[in-house]
Amino acid sequence: MTIETTVPPVRTLAPAARAVEVLGGDLTEASLRRYLNGIPGVDAVGLEQRAAGLGTRSIKTSSKRWALDTIIRLIDLTTLEGADTPSKVRSLVAKALTPDAGDPTTPRPAAVCVYGDMVPYAVDALGAAHAEAPEGVAVAAVATAFPSGRASLAVKLADTADAVAAGADEIDMVIDRGAFLSGRYGLVFDEIVAVKEACRRPDGSYAHLKVILETGELNTYDNIRRASWLSILAGGDFIKTSTGKVSPAATLPTTLLMLEVVRDWHRLTGEEIGVKPAGGIRSSKDAIKYVVTVAETVGEHWLQPHLFRFGASSLLNDVLLQRQKLATGHYSGADYVTID
16 A cells, blocks of 8 residues: 655745855755754753853952943843833833932943833833933833744734834844744744844834743753754844743853854854843842853853843842942942832
């Protein structure tokens, strides 16, 4: 008995200049799968040992102030709760504009990150200070049915376009993890390409696109590496670890792996892509480990808001307390910083 097999038609993916260049114009589901599956596997033991070693590096006292100020400049100050209100967003913006009322030399965070429907309130509260970092404070909006990503493409694109029209400078989208884990790389690719296009403004410029992998659901380092490459190929300006709603969120080994992808992409194409660890980074001590990891992996050049961010809600307060300690010689109480 002969069993007939049906070969699915070759599906041509939506155009993306990066992928066309890297894949040589052969932009199909099959070629994309061959490319991603051909990426070498991750040495998990080696990755974790290197991350652990970087995590033990110390920063001299003379450099600590620089490190703390750098961390502040790289923060996306975030509120992503179902109970968010316009007044809470205005308070978040006030915190971003004046992180430490007792020290006017304190730098401002790179952006405030909110749900799409809160963008108009953030834009209004920022006023003249609303601008892409480092000139001002940007507005980032989560989109595409954040955090689950479980919605139709039409809904995801409308979600994105509405946020951009309201004034969002950056869009943090989530990939369809179910599609990725079932091997439907083309579907994930197409969605990223379409969301990138939805970031287009009337003047032809684009809001920056951060692609959230939700690494805690991707299960393996190999998957995280493939998802990172896929997101960059499809047009992401940043690759981001997590929504902060799934455990584990950002980890040092995962961030190191994503930085290595960005480093390899830069060597291949000359293009610079950003990395954003998000979720679970609450202390300046932990954040300094990430700063060291960035410097040792892709270089200090990457410690700029357009190339590296921390997604955090409580990190800023700890950094401010550490700055105050450097200035006064003693720790201040928690009431010396505002409550987020």
